[in-house]
Structures are given as C-alpha cells and as structure tokens.
Amino acid sequence: MDTAERRDLMTRYTEEVVTDEELLDVLERDSPSAYIGYAPTGEMHIGHFTTIRKLADFLRAGVEVTVLVADLHAHLDDEKSPFDLLDARTDYYQQAIEAMVEVAGADPENIEFVQGREFELDQPYTLDLYRMLADTTISRATRAGSEVVRQSDNPKLGGLVYTLMQSLDVAALDADIAYGGIDQRGIYMLAREMLPDYGYDKPVCVFAPLLSGLTGGKMSASDAASKVNLTDDRETVREKLGQAYCPMGEVEDNGVLEYARYLVFPLLEEQDEAFQVERPEKFGGDLVYEDYESLEADFVSEDLHPQDLKNATADHIADAVAPVRERLLADSDLLATAYPDQYD
RNA sequence: CCGCUCUUAGCUCAGUCUGGCAGAGCAGUCGACUGUAGAUCGACUUGCCCCCCGUUCAAAUCGGGGAGAGCGGACCA
Numbered sequence: 159m160d161t162a163e164r165r166d167l168m169t170r171y172t173e174e175v176v177t178d179e180e181l182l183d184v185l186e187r188d189s190p191s192a193y194i195g196y197a198p199t200g201e202m203h204i205g206h207f208t209t210i211r212k213l214a215d216f217l218r219a220g221v222e223v224t225v226l227v228a229d230l231h232a233h234l235d236d237e238k239s240p241f242d243l244l245d246a247r248t249d250y251y252q253q254a255i256e257a258m259v260e261v262a263g264a265d266p267e268n269i270e271f272v273q274g275r276e277f278e279l280d281q282p283y284t285l286d287l288y289r290m291l292a293d294t295t296i297s298r299a300t301r302a303g304s305e306v307v308r309q310s311d312n313p314k315l316g317g318l319v320y321t322l323m324q325s326l327d328v329a330a331l332d333a334d335i336a337y338g339g340i341d342q343r344g345i346y347m348l349a350r351e352m353l354p355d356y357g358y359d360k361p362v363c364v365f366a367p368l369l370s371g372l373t374g375g376k377m378s379a380s381d382a383a384s385k386v387n388l389t390d391d392r393e394t395v396r397e398k399l400g401q402a403y404c405p406m407g408e409v410e411d412n413g414v415l416e417y418a419r420y421l422v423f424p425l426l427e428e429q430d431e432a433f434q435v436e437r438p439e440k441f442g443g444d445l446v447y448e449d450y451e452s453l454e455a456d457f458v459s460e461d462l463h464p465q466d467l468k469n470a471t472a473d474h475i476a477d478a479v480a481p482v483r484e485r486l487l488a489d490s491d492l493l494a495t496a497y498p499d500q501y502d
Numbered sequence: 503c504c505g506c507u508c509u510u511a512g513c514u515c516a517g518u519c520u521g522g523c524a525g526a527g528c529a530g531u532c533g534a535c536u537g538u539a540g541a542u543c544g545a546c547u548u549g550c551c552c553c554c555c556g557u558u559c560a561a562a563u564c565g566g567g568g569a570g571a572g573c574g575g576a577c578c579a
Contacts, residue, residue, distance in 0.1 A: 312572065374540070380512095404539050414539090441537075465538040 161185045164219040168364065171212065171420055173340045176350070176363040184334045184362050185219070192216050192335035192364070195226035195274075195327060198247035199238040200379050201497065202254045204386040204475065207482075208420045209339055209366045210255055214264035214428070216337070224331050227251045228274040231323065234316035236308040243496060248273050250496040253489075254388060257482040263428040272331065278323060283330050286356050290322045294352070302348040305341040325349035329358035336361040339368050369420060370413040374403035377413070386417075389483050389493070392476040399472040404464040409454065414464070414471050422474040423450045435462070435470040 159167070164185050169175050184190045194209065196202075216223050227248045232239035239247050256266035277283060296318060303321035307313075324345050328336050336346045343365055350360040371377035371384030378384045386395055404414045418433070426433055433453060435445040441463065447453040456462040486492060494501040 372539090400538070402539060405541095406538080438537095463537065468538060 159219070164221075167215050167219045168212075168221065170215065171208075171366070171424060172364055173367040174343070174363075174365045176346075176365075180362045181335070181364070185221075187334070189222055190220070190334050191222040191224065191332065192337050193224040193226055193328065193331045193333035194337045195228045195231070195324065196251055196255070197228045197231040197235060197238070198244065198251040198496075199232045199235070201493075201500075202251065202258075202388055203377075204388075204417065204421065204479070205339075205369050205377050206254075207258050207388070207478070208369060208417075209337075210258040211262040211421060211424055212337070212366060213259055213269065214262035217264050217268055221335065222270070223268070224270045224272060224333060225252075225255055226272050226274060226327055226331060227255075228324070228327070230274045230278055231320055234320045234323070235306075236310065236314065236317065238308065243498075244275075246496040250486075250492055253492060254482065254486060257485040258388075261478055261481055262425065274327075277330050278327070283326055286326055286329075287319075287322060289356065290326070290352065291319070293355075294322060298348070302344040305344055321345050321348060325352055328361045329353050329356070334359070334362060335364055337364045338366065340365040341368055367416075367420065369416045370411045372398055372402035372413040374411055374413075384413075386475055386479065388479055389486055390476075390479060391483065392473075392480070395476040395479065396469070396472045399468045399475070402468060404468060406464055407458050407460045409458065414468055415454065415457065417475060418453065418467070418471045419450045421478065422471060423453075425478055426474070433470065433474065435466055437463075437466045441466065 161182055165178070165182055168181070168185075169178075175181055194213070196206070213223050213225070229239075229244040229248045232247065233241050233244060252271050255271075256269075259266045259269060299318040299321050300313075303317060307317040307320055321344075324342075325348055328346070328349050336342075336349065338346070343363070346361065346363045350363070353360050369377055371381065372386075373381060373384045376384075383398060383401060386398055390398065399414060402414050404412055409415055423433065433447040433450075435447070437444055442461075445456070445462065445466075447456075453462065453467075457464075457467060
C-alpha cells in the first residue's frame with residue numbers, strides 16, 4: 159500500500175480530517191501512531207462499535223493503535239461513574255472493545271490498552287496540567303468540552319479539567335493522530351492550539367460521524383430504544399429496529415440506514431460478503447446489495463421498503479453483535495461488578 | 503462560621519401564603535391509520551410530595567429537628 163492508499167483506508171467512513179496534508183505527512187514517518195480514548199461510563203453500544211471498527215482500518219494502514227480507557231475522565235464528567243467502580247468499568251470497556259475489534263477482523267493483541275490513571279497522575283503530565291489550568295480561561299475550556307462533557311446549571315470543575323487532561327493525553331501517549339467521534343472536535347482543536355505552547359506536536363485529527371438514534375434525532379445514552387446494546391439478543395435487536403424511525407425514501411436522521419452504512423457494510427466488506435435482504439414474494443422477492451450506495455439508491459427511489467430494510471439490517475447487526483454479546487455474558491461477574499445497579 | 507432559597511410523576515415544574523381526594527406539560531404504554539417507524543387521532547398509566555418528630559378531626563401545605571443541593575455574606579492581622 160502506498161501512502162495515498164493508506165490515507166484512503168484510514169479516512170473512509172469518516173466525517174472530517176484535520177488536516178489531510180498533515181495526515182499524509184504523518185503516514186510517511188517510521189511508525190505513525192493513533193489513539194482513541196473512551197471514558198468508561200455507561201454500557202457500550204452500537205455507536206461505539208462503528209468508531210471501534212475503524213481501528214481495524216488503522217491497523218491495516220500500518221498505524222500503531224492505542225486505546226485509552228480514561229477512567230479518571232469517567233469520574234470527572236459529573237461523576238458519571240462512581241469512583242470505586244472505575245476499575246471494574248475499565249475492565250469491562252477493555253473486554254468489550256477487544257471483542258468488537260475482533261469482529262472487525264483485527265487482532266486485539268495489536269492494540270495497546272492504557273488506563274488513564276497509569277500515567278495521568280505522574281509527572282510531567284501533572285505539571286503540564288497545572289500550567290494549563292493557569293493558562294486557560296473557564297469559557298475556553300467550557301466551549302471546548304461543550305459537546306462532550308455533561309452540561310448542567312451548576313457545572314463542576316471536573317468537567318473543565320477533563321478537557322485539559324484530554325488534550326494532554328494526546329501528548330502523553332505520544333500519538334500522532336487523535337481519533338474520535340466528531341463530538342470530540344472542540345477538545346482536539348484546543349489540543350492543537352495549546353500543545354505547541356508546552357513543547358508538544360499538535361495532533362492530526364480524524365473524526366468519525368455520530369450516528370442518528372433509532373428514535374429519530376441523536377442517539378441518546380438515556381434512551382434505551384434509541385440504540386442497540388452490545389448485550390441485546392437477536393430478538394431485541396429486531397424489536398428495536400422494528401420500532402425505529404425510518405420514513406420511506408428519506409435518508410436524513412435515518413438511524414437504520416446509518417447503521418447499515420457505517421457498521422454493516424464495512425463489516426460485510428471485510429468478510430467479502432453482500433448485504434442480503436429477505437423479502438416476501440408478493441413484494442418482489444429477495445434482494446442483494448454489494449455496496450451501500452446501491453442500497454441507498456433503492457431506498458430513496460422507494461424500491462426498498464423500510465420494513466424490509468429494517469428486517470435485513472436487524473439480522474446483520476445481530477450477527478455482528480452476537481460474538482461481543484457472548485463474550486461479555488460469558489464472564490458472569492464482568493457486567494455485574496461494573497454495573498451493580500443494573501445487574502444484581 | 504453566618505444568612506437566605508430550593509427538594510412533589512421518568513423529566514421540567516404548578517400546588518404550600520389561607521391545612522380538606524396528588525396536579526399540568528413533556529415522556530411512556532395501548533389501540534386506529536399506514537406493508538415499518540414517525541406524524542395525527544382516541545384511550546390509559548405514572549408518586550416514600552427528601553427524612554424524622556410534633557400540632558390538628560385532617561398535613562405536600564403549619565411548627566421543631568435533620569439531610570442533600572444552590573446562592574450570598576463574613577473572615578482575610
């Protein structure tokens with residue numbers, strides 16, 4: 159693969175790259191590295207799956223991948239995770255991520271996992287943090303984290319420190335590329351702005367799109383019906399997609415189409431398989447799609463009915479989730495210790 | 503350390519002054535309409551009124567104590 163091909167592989171199905179020139183430049187280096195961070199808060203879901211699937215593309219493009227399980231962040235963001243559950247949730251996140259990477263056709267052994275506290279409590283990280291705290295206005299930090307950190311009428315300091323720490327994570331993990339959902343954009347733009355002041359390189363940023371929820375609008379952690387969980391069985395996946403917002407012929411805000419595009423098709427492509435749609439004879443019989451574009455074209459022209467799209471997408475998603483689900487449920491303590499309120 | 507305000511349905515909040523069946527909007531559930539969902543229409547559900555003690559025939563409401571949250575003041579030789 160030449161550099162341009164590697165760049166194309168890394169940036170397919172993404173929302174934005176900052177900047178393309180810098181990415182090409184990084185890929186020319188000896189051992190380019192990328193990192194993505196997840197704060198181990200609530201249970202992981204299908205939205206995480208789409209961003210994690212891309213890690214397989216990174217590895218194929220010859221980029222070293224580090225996954226940060228940002229346990230301190232999980233607590234700093236409005237105490238989403240109680241302090242004494244951070245280790246249990248870190249363990250759960252790592253296992254869930256490994257399982258998803260495997261489904262994506264990559265070897266999780268090739269990914270380096272790091273827990274936030276392993277380096278975020280040491281120097282020079284902490285010294286840099288204090289310098290940055292002195293150097294950053296409240297409004298700047300607020301703006302940077304406004305799409306990531308939970309907003310409230312009485313925000314805590316933790317949410318502001320969060321954004322500065324995430325900026326420093328890039329430098330501390332020595333990552334050339336910061337990868338994450340487009341919601342992370344504000345924080346990484348702050349990182350690009352500030353890190354050079356502290357003697358670090360500014361990171362190249364690759365942003366994944368955020369998928370629409372199944373109920374229309376954004377996917378919401380607090381709305382169980384808006385997303386497929388990694389522990390959902392086939393029947394539950396079918397029910398959730400069956401209830402999904404999916405207007406005939408409309409692409410906008412259509413979570414079902416987006417799941418097909420950003421998760422199902424990339425996975426099928428990896429396995430060299432096509433998208434199968436089972437359809438009753440009276441509606442025209444079965445269909446097969448080799449790529450997303452032709453599926454979308456049929457949907458827009460209303461040759462593919464939402465009900466048939468839902469059935470087919472649900473089955474493909476259930477297939478993708480099944481191995482992850484099995485692994486997570488195989489260890490009966492894993493979820494129970496990470497989420498004692500949900501699993502007792 | 504002192505003072506003030508707030509705490510009621512999953513969420514946002516009325517109701518407290520002047521004690522009398524626990525409320526609204528949104529959300530949710532179920533039907534109708536659609537070969538999906540949504541929208542629309544129809545119906546339905548939702549409670550430790552923060553906790554304890556007291557007054558009263560009767561307390562979300564009044565009194566006392568406590569908890570949690572928020573705001574302000576003071577202290578700064």
